[in-house]
Amino acid sequence: MARIIIGGFQHETNTFAPSKAKLDAFTSPGSWPALVTGTPLFEAVKGINISVAGFVEEARRLGHELVPTSWAAASPSAHVTDEAFEHIAGLIVEGIKAALPADAVYLCLHGAMVTESYEDGEGELLRRVREVTGTDLPIMASLDLHANVTPEMVERADGLDAYRTYPHIDMADTGARVARTLDALLKSGGGRPARAFGQIPFLMPLVRQCTMADPAGRLYGMIPEIEAEHKVSLSFATGFPAADIYHCGASVFAYGADEENVKRAVKQLVDEICAVESEFAADLPDPGSAVREAMRIAASADRPVVIADVQDNSGGGGDSDTTGLLRALLDNKAEGAAIGLLVDASAAEAAHAAGVGAEITLGLGGKSRVPGDAPLEGTFRVEALSDGQFTATGPFYSGSHMRLGLSARLSIGGVQVVVGSRKVQMADRMMYRFVGIEPEQMKILCNKSSVHYRADFAPIASEIIECAAPGPVLADPGALPWKHLRPGLRTRPLGVAFGG
Missing domain, CATH: 3.40.50 (Rossmann fold)
Structure with missing residues (x-):
C-alpha cells in the first residue's frame, strides 16, 4: 500500500x-x-x-x-x-x-x-x-x-x-x-x-x-x-x-x-x-444559412436537426448569452425550435416574479456585449420555471449535480428558450427536460456548445450543423488578435505563421 x-x-x-x-x-x-x-x-x-x-x-x-x-x-x-x-x-x-x-x-x-x-x-x-x-x-x-x-x-x-x-x-x-x-x-x-x-x-x-x-x-x-x-x-x-x-x-x-x-x-x-x-481546417456557415438549412432538413426528418452555436460556448470561455442564433430562428420563422442554455440571471428572475403564463417584456441576453451582438428586445411568455437543480444523465456530464440557479423556459415567436442564471455548456438532454422540453420531439435544437453536445445529442439528431454566430470562442483561431504566441506557429491550419 x-x-x-x-x-x-x-x-x-x-x-x-x-x-x-x-x-x-x-x-x-x-x-x-x-x-x-x-x-x-x-x-x-x-x-x-x-x-x-x-x-x-x-x-x-x-x-x-x-x-x-x-x-x-x-x-x-x-x-x-x-x-x-x-x-x-x-x-x-x-x-x-x-x-x-x-x-x-x-x-x-x-x-x-x-x-x-x-x-x-x-x-x-x-x-x-x-x-x-x-x-x-x-x-x-x-x-x-x-x-x-x-x-x-x-x-x-x-x-x-x-x-x-x-x-x-x-x-x-x-x-x-x-x-x-x-x-x-x-x-x-x-x-x-x-x-x-x-x-x-x-x-x-x-x-x-x-x-x-x-x-x-x-x-x-x-x-x-x-x-x-x-x-x-x-x-x-x-x-x-x-x-x-x-x-x-x-x-x-x-x-x-x-x-x-x-x-x-x-x-x-x-x-x-x-x-x-x-x-x-474549418469553414462554418452564418446563423441565417444554418437555420434555413436546418428548416429544409427538418421538413422531412423524423428526428431533430441540431445546430451548434459554437462561438458562444461557455465551455470555451463564452458567457452563453449571445442572441445571434436566436435572432436567426425568429427572422426565418422557424417552427418547433428550442435554444439553450442562454444565461441571463435578470431575465430568469423576472420570469419567476411574473409566474407561469405571464408575458414579460425585456432585453434578453447580450449582457457580455460581444462585438456584433446585443440583447434581444421582445415580449416573452413564461412557459415553465425551475430552481435549476437536476442530475445530468448524458455521457459527458454523467452524474453531475447541476445547479443553474433560477431558470425558466420562455417562448417568443414559437421558439422555446431555456434560460439559466449560471453558465453551463449545453451538452446534456436533461438541460432541456428540466424545464419541460423533450428534445426528441423538437424539430430543431440549438445548442450553445462546440463539440461536447455531440455525446448526448448525436444519437437523436437527423443531422448536425455547426454555425458561426457572434461569440468570443471563434471557430477560426486565425481571426483572433494574437500578440504573445511563439514565433512561427501557424494560427490556423495551413495559415500564416505568427510573427512571420
Whole structure:
C-alpha cells in the first residue's frame, strides 16, 4: 500500500473572453462540485465523470491510501484572478506539506489555465508542489485534451496523461489510467521516468478536434498501438486555441523507462498529425444559412436537426448569452425550435416574479456585449420555471449535480428558450427536460456548445450543423488578435505563421 496525496485545480482560460474567473466561480457549484477540502472531497466527486473520481476509485481498488487536499473547478472564462489562484493553490500546496511524508502526489489538472500573473498556471502550481516535495517524490497529473502543455509542466511532473475523447466521455477513465501508471511506477522502484515533448506547428480549430470524426478520431486511435510498440505512456493534447500565450497549441508528450523509445514515440505521432494538417481546417456557415438549412432538413426528418452555436460556448470561455442564433430562428420563422442554455440571471428572475403564463417584456441576453451582438428586445411568455437543480444523465456530464440557479423556459415567436442564471455548456438532454422540453420531439435544437453536445445529442439528431454566430470562442483561431504566441506557429491550419 502506498500513501498518495491527491488534489486538483481545473480551469480552461480563454484570454479573449469577456469575464474573469474570480474566487466565487470556484466556490459556487454549477456543473461541477464547488471547492472542497479534506475528506468531503471523496463524496463530492463520487460517481461523476471527472478524472479525480476515476483516480480515487482505481487507486483504492489497487489498495492505496489516499490523503485529500483540495479540489476545485470553474467554467471556462478569461483569466483566473490572482486572488483565486493564490487561495486554491495555497490550499493544495499547504495540504501536501501537511500530509507528508507520502509515496506520491496525484493532481487533477486541466492544462490550459492562465492567471492574471502566470501564463502557465499549471506549471506554476507544479513548481510550488515540487518545491515542497523535492525531486524524488513521484508527481503525476491528469490533463484535459485541450491542455496547452508547456515544457515546464512536462519536466516538473513524472507523468502527464490527457483525455483521449472529445466530447470528453473518458475523464474518469483517464484518472483511472493515471492511477494504474502511478501504481506501476511505485512498484518498479525506478527513478524518474524519461520524458519527451513535441509541439505541433499550427493551431487546431475546436470544432475539428472532435474525436467522433477524422482526423482526430483516427489519430487518437493510433495512441494505444504506439504505446505498446515503444512501451511508453503517450498523450496528444489538441490544445485550447484561444489563449494568447507563448505555448498555446497542440502537443505530444510521453514518459517511459527508455529515453530513445520515448523520443521515437513522440516523433512518430507528431509526424502523423502534421501529415493531415489540411484536414483540421474549418469553414462554418452564418446563423441565417444554418437555420434555413436546418428548416429544409427538418421538413422531412423524423428526428431533430441540431445546430451548434459554437462561438458562444461557455465551455470555451463564452458567457452563453449571445442572441445571434436566436435572432436567426425568429427572422426565418422557424417552427418547433428550442435554444439553450442562454444565461441571463435578470431575465430568469423576472420570469419567476411574473409566474407561469405571464408575458414579460425585456432585453434578453447580450449582457457580455460581444462585438456584433446585443440583447434581444421582445415580449416573452413564461412557459415553465425551475430552481435549476437536476442530475445530468448524458455521457459527458454523467452524474453531475447541476445547479443553474433560477431558470425558466420562455417562448417568443414559437421558439422555446431555456434560460439559466449560471453558465453551463449545453451538452446534456436533461438541460432541456428540466424545464419541460423533450428534445426528441423538437424539430430543431440549438445548442450553445462546440463539440461536447455531440455525446448526448448525436444519437437523436437527423443531422448536425455547426454555425458561426457572434461569440468570443471563434471557430477560426486565425481571426483572433494574437500578440504573445511563439514565433512561427501557424494560427490556423495551413495559415500564416505568427510573427512571420
